[in-house]
Amino acid sequence: MVKGIARRVVVIDVADQHFFEQAIFIVRNGAVGEGVSSQDLVEEARRVAETYTGTGTTVVRRLWTHLAPVAYGLCGASATALAFFYYFYH
Template sequence: MVKGVSRRVIVVKEPDPRFFEEAIFVVKEDAFSRDGVSAEQILQEARQVARGYIRRSTPTGQLLSKIPPPVYLALGGLLATAVWCTALFCL
């Protein structure tokens, strides 16, 4: 039941069409008066939150979020080494 209370909302159309048509965010009353925050900044934040939720909620996103950051660093180092070694031996 709604009792004459108006709210500011942001509607993000199709954050990911495979899952959602739109995401609706209810914005705090004082969000626009804080520290010079613009409407564009709030909209960007809403888009980021929608994308982050999708990443965390999909099976691939869940798998990737379980891998600790040092593993990403090690894999990146191995990949860089492989590229350099390939480049050196191909010349």
């Protein structure tokens, strides 16, 4: 048991609740006194949480995640077709 220690925390509910429900951030002791508002702390904690859960990813990355299996399949089919035509028609 720790006595005499008071810590500030920011608790963020995670949007993607497949594995995690909340993210808990422990605020540095001097952070609040440096002109940082509580809203700034919450926004920064939300931004950091989104980078770890993947909800803040770019459109290109989300699109590639869904199209990657299709792209790999097309590349494999193209390589197989090229090998077939090279072997039989060369």
